[in-house]
Amino acid sequence: DARVTQTPRHKVTEMGQEVTMRCQPILGHNTVFWYRQTMMQGLELLAYFRNRAPLDDSGMPKDRFSAEMPDATLATLKIQPSEPRDSAVYFCASGLVSVDRGNTEAFFGQGTRLTVV
Amino acid sequence: SQQGEEDPQALSIQEGENATMNCSYKTSINNLQWYRQNSGRGLVHLILIRSNEREKHSGRLRVTLDTSKKSSSLLITASRAADTASYFCATDAFWNKLTFGTGTQLKVEL
Numbered sequence: 001d002a003r004v005t006q007t008p009r010h011k012v013t014e015m016g017q018e019v020t021m022r023c024q025p026i027l028g029h030n031t032v033f034w035y036r037q038t039m040m041q042g043l044e045l046l047a048y049f050r051n052r053a054p055l056d057d058s059g060m061p062k063d064r065f066s067a068e069m070p071d072a073t074l075a076t077l078k079i080q081p082s083e084p085r086d087s088a089v090y091f092c093a094s095g096l097v098s099v100d101r102g103n104t105e106a107f108f109g110q111g112t113r114l115t116v117v
Numbered sequence: 118s119q120q121g122e123e124d125p126q127a128l129s130i131q132e133g134e135n136a137t138m139n140c141s142y143k144t145s146i147n148n149l150q151w152y153r154q155n156s157g158r159g160l161v162h163l164i165l166i167r168s169n170e171r172e173k174h175s176g177r178l179r180v181t182l183d184t185s186k187k188s189s190s191l192l193i194t195a196s197r198a199a200d201t202a203s204y205f206c207a208t209d210a211f212w213n214k215l216t217f218g219t220g221t222q223l224k225v226e227l
Binding site: 056102104 | 147148152161165167214217219220
């Protein structure tokens, strides 16, 4: 049963520490999205990749956030240094985009619940 | 930033009634999608409607799209308690960027 896997599921860290969240997209999908969900801001698109190349990371605070896809089976989102306002649920999603049909459905992981104290 | 806004923010209905949620968006789109999120879980895709389609059905779901008004609606017929969740619209726009609306919290009471 193909699914997007995110690790860790929960993370509690102290302010100033580095946080790394990992995502294994579904094999064969060419697009990976990173979202952040909070009560106040809803679901925000942080960054997304097509064929491992970053297409848009304008939603990320560049000074502390970075997103990469070292290979087709792994996407990472790093926060360094972390701050209490980064507390949120971070979702990774993957999907297949074709030139003529655009996005098909996005498959979401279960999320990483981050708490920065 | 949100591409879409949904209303109502919250909706409470009785089991068996129909639930209608609306989504408005700002830019031209390739397609519009609806997702469901149960509390504490990831989002699950429900239905996709392309920009050249006006209406689509899937089981108890009916989606309409009006590109001239930049709006869409999701109708859930004969609702069940298990439909209780948050519902989000998402637009596939420029460069296939998938952005989500603010969501509607639906509560279906027995």
